[in-house]
Amino acid sequence: MTSKPITGRCFCGAAQFEVSSAPILKRACWCRDCQYLSCGNASINVVFASGDIVIKGELAEYASVADSGQIIRRRFCPTCGTQMFSEAMSQPGYIVVRVGTLDQPNIAEPTSVIWTASAPDWAWINPHVPRFEKHVEAVQE
Template identity: 55%
Template sequence: MDNTISGGCFCGKVRFSIQGTPIRQRACWCRDCQYLASGNASINIAFRSQDVSVEGELSHYESLADSGNRMRRSFCPNCGTHLFSGQVAFPDYVVVRAGTLDDREIAAPQSIIWMDSKPSWGWADPDIPHHPRHVPAVPPPVQD
């Protein structure tokens, strides 16, 4: 049975495949993610970078997040779809945007971060853990 996770951008010029399991899945209400998710929380799934293969050209944008982490965001230069992000300090991990997955059912958040930045009308699943800001970055050890 093939356990490949796949996805791509809106125009199809960038495709990716993942041969691994998610490390963490969460929704983020930080202000940066609200920009990227058209005002909503972004839904993010973290994987080991070595498990992700990308076909097609990506453009990148780096910025300093409210958490103090330097973030690198990757997107399709043709259609602008935001596909990946990651902390510059932790290159062994990549965050994949749930909307870019072919099977979005695997992306159900297990927690929500940056609740302090959520607008009053924003929805947050009451049945999963909520965090007021960023959860301290303690990535799991990379196992081969």
């Protein structure tokens, strides 16, 4: 349990969340799906235990098969479109939270980068953190 809950919301505030635990991992992802969802950049994500998050408000969802072969359920605010969460159906104990939704984004500096093989030539990838050309399961990092 963290000393103070980690909170966040979508752009319009219709969807909000509170997490009662510290992040399990923090990473940047350069897969093509994340580039589409992040306007051409990497997505910056924090992974939490899914049982430690309380979500308030309505969310829409979209499920797709990622390059890793996993089915990913992505959830977003149906009002403002803010991408908020994703979950790999093969790892039901974890939820990925988009760092842009955090009220405390400074807790989320990436400690690894995945899917670097998909990054464009101009991408800046922190040379001081581990990098992986493809997908790495949350529990393996």
